[in-house]
Amino acid sequence: MEQNQEKEWVARARRGDRGAVACLVDRYEREIFTYLFRMTRNVEDARDLTQEVFIKVFRKISGFRGDSGFRTWLYRVATNHALNFLKRRPPAASDVPLTYLSDPALSAAVALERRDMASHVTRAVQALPRRQKAVVVLRVQEGLTYAEIARVLDCSVGNCKAAYHNAVKRLREILKNEAIL
Amino acid sequence: MKPSCETFQDLIIAVSQGEPIEEGERKALEIHLRACPECRAFQRDLPGILEGIKEDSPPSLPEGFFEEMKASILGELAKRRSSSPWRRAVKALFGRFEGRGILVPALSGLCGLLVGMALATAWMRTPSSPASVRSSANRLAAVSLESLPVNDSTVCLGVVEDYMGVSEFFDALSDQDIQALTSDLSGDFPDPDQEEMGSETG
Known part of the structure; x- marks a missing residue:
């Protein structure tokens, strides 16, 4: 229906x-903003990128054929913007605000x-290479399937899986090196 | 780490993602986990890492943040759209063909037709009459358009818009205006036909 x-x-x-x-x-501005915030770790940058993404998408919408869903297309444009942005300006440690969900049922x-x-x-996710970071955020936080991520990143499903597995192993390595695990 | 641990850790991640693995792989993983403390530690740490990623939520934002952002996006889009009434008219006429690979051929055909009509009209008119000046202007505009690269919809829209603008300008002029224009020009650019006649008579 939706x-x-x-x-x-x-x-x-x-x-x-x-x-x-x-x-x-x-429908999508919150979702895309949150995704871009997770990629950039900065509210202003995420807001600017979100605006750019929507403006670009609606300027080009006549060329959208609908082969993939509109949401996937939106993520594709957002990811390209985020990766280009991170290439120019990798996130600094100070960009990582500590705001986490708190479950009231948990003890303090x-x-x-x-x-x-x-x-x-x-912090460890921020240290990943840009594409690995995108795969982790899209898979774990945004809940995209491997097939959708493959369309977003314009690569094969196998490559996506490999990038995700490598990213998870790398995260554990970083956390172990920092004596967190 | 044993050489095979890499493969088994991939299997542990695949299982955590709900990916299907073969029965033989599942059994091999169980056997390996019993013997390998490193992969057991990996399996133990993985849920904590994934939970940690999931718990990262967006920051608290000021009230009206998203409404403001939406207004800004829509405002920017409206600014770009209201650039020209002709652009909107052409879009309304041809918008349905966009994205189907026939907009460019259709507009190219239309441009070609306009060029043809302009040339045919120009040949049929007497030189130096106001109607001839109009058709010459049309022809000039059309020839200019022909030289443009018509390879995307934006260029096509611009081409038709510019062409219409030139046509409208000349259509709006009265016959006297055009005669005045041509008489001014004839002083600087003598009509070759007249020159020939002059040399014969001279």
Whole structure:
């Protein structure tokens, strides 16, 4: 049902319907902003990149054939923007704010321990090579399938899996070297 | 680390991701884990690492952050769209063909037709009459358009828009305006036909 509605919005957006464009921005701006924040670790940079991504997508929407879903296409444009941005400016350690979900059911000690671990893992993710980092964020945090990540990064599913496995091994290595594990 | 540990750690990650593995691989992994403390540690550490990645949430943002961002995106898009009424008209006419690989041939055909019409009209008109000046202007515009690379929709839209703009300009001029224009020009650029006649008579 939602997918049909989205297809309808995309079709209307292609014909220049501003209402449909607004609906699509509404649906995806938080998700894309969060993804770009996880990639850049900076609110201002993530906001600027999100705006650029949406403007680019809707300027080019007439060329969107719908072979992959609109969401995957959005992630593809966002990932290209993020990778280019990180090439110019890798995130500094100070860019990593320590804001983590707190589960009210957890005891204070366990919650603290988990927050501590999460902050170390987040820092370790920032140390990964750009494409490995994108694969980890897309897979674990954004919940994309390997097939979707392959379309986003324009590579094979096998390459995506290999990049993910290498990234996870590398993360463990970093955390072990820092005596976190 | 034993040479085979790399392979078994890949299997541990695959299992954690719910990827299907063969029964033989599952059994081999079980046997390996019993004998290898390094891979057991890897299997133990993995959930903590993945949980750590998942727990990373976006920062707390000021109220109205996303509404502001949406308004900014829509404002920027509207600015670009309202650039020209002609662009919108052409888009409305041909927008449905975009992305199907026929927009460029269709607009190229239209440009070709306009060029043909302009040339045919020019040949049929008497030189120096106001109508001839209009058709010459059309021809000039069309020939200029022909030299442009018509390889994407943006260029096509611009081409048609520019062509229409030139045509409209000349259509808006009265016959007297055009005669005044041509008489001014004739002083600088003598008509070759007149020159020939002059030399014969002279």
